[in-house]
Amino acid sequence: MYGALDISVSGLVAQRTRMQTIAGNIANADSILDPAGDPNAYRRRIAHFAPGDPSSTTSHGRGQGVHVSAITLDDSPFRRVHDPDNPFAFPDGHPDAGYVLYPNIDPTIEQINGLEAARAYEANIAAAEATKSMMSQALRLLA
Template sequence: MFGALDISTSALVAQRQRLTAISANVALGSTVVDPNADPDDFRRRVAIFAPGDPVSGSREGVHLKEILYDQAPFRKIHDEGHPFADEDGYVQVPNIDPSIEMINAVEASRAYEANITAAEATKSMLQTSLRLLA
């Protein structure tokens, strides 16, 4: 039964990490790409999950495998007065769609809540078992 708590906990950690990536995307959404910086610093981050726990070797649960950088092209907006504007007056902005990020945030939040509910159900079952055995 403790395995069920471990599985729920692994999912909670993974969803928190996913929400961290989404938050970074939302924060970056209103920036302008610095042509002198690393382009990956301005790319949308995507959390990739994998089954199991690589530390314990368990095949159950889930973990964050990696954060990928979305290679979609940057969007261009016209802003002639900006110091990063090209010769045509365009600046590049991150490849982030705020609507998609908000949908992803709600999805991650719901998954987090579902795993809390599963953990609470497991905890309740453990408490009932302990009462019966005591």
């Protein structure tokens, strides 16, 4: 019974990480500077899931649940916006003169991914509640 609860909790943790990654993407959708102040657009992050719990000490627990295996950078091209008055636009003589590179983030896609993650989070809460209810019923029957 506790295994079922562990699986739900692992899903909650994974979806929370995914939502945090998506929130970071949305927050940086217009960030054209890196933390040092150089014109280096933010690159979209993606949370990748894998089955099982790598921290499990038994082979039994490794095949259950889910975990975030990696958060990677999306290598799709940056958005190019023609804005020659922007101080960070490419200078004259450059092949992209007058263009500014913006993050490769589509806010609509991020919102959809955020809703999907929220629904998956809610589903894991419902599964945990059902498990808790079954455990409570089993204890009542045994007592």
